[in-house]
Amino acid sequence: MNLILEEIRKKNEKVFKTFFDKHYKDLVTYAYGYLYDKASSEDVVQDVFIYIWEHAESLKIETSLKGYLYSMVRNRCLNFLKSIKITDNYEFLEFNINLITEHVFDSNSEEEKKIVYHQILKIVDTLPEKMQQVVKLKFLHNYKYSEIASELDISINTVKTQLKRAKLKITEMVTGLLILLQINH
Structure with a gap:
């Protein structure tokens, strides 16, 4: 070389x-x-x-x-x-830490957490509009299920369903990113 x-x-x-x-x-x-x-x-x-x-x-x-x-x-x-200015706090990232095995995430640096956080925000922006609203109200604004349902004029079951679907999509994409980060260590 x-x-x-x-x-x-x-x-x-x-x-x-x-x-x-x-x-x-x-x-x-x-x-x-x-x-x-x-x-x-x-x-x-x-x-x-x-x-x-x-x-x-x-x-x-x-x-x-x-x-x-x-x-x-x-x-x-x-x-x-x-x-790229990351304007939100890490509450949304902390939610996603629970979705992914903690021992994998514990070994990542603060910088890698920022990368994952940034990617999660990008993933959320690709979700269908209603799902985005539900996710953001829940994890960025700490709304309760009933408050989200009232705000968006949907049922509490719809809120729960939207959150489950969003978690699946986010987890799938973030897991791939974490695997890449682990490979690079």
């Missing part, structure tokens, strides 16, 4: 292109696990490759170049998520 970096330092475009082609797709998939957005994932990975090309001379890589790539992509994904 150090030979590749040496060639990139010499501005060998052919070696760089081969290196790019070999790792680009896997890195975009890796970034997507954090961002859940294809375009943003592609942008992050392209930025990393541009950085490597432009700063090859000053790079000090202690591990492998591939490991360095993945670390850079991960860090840029985390920075991207930090740049």
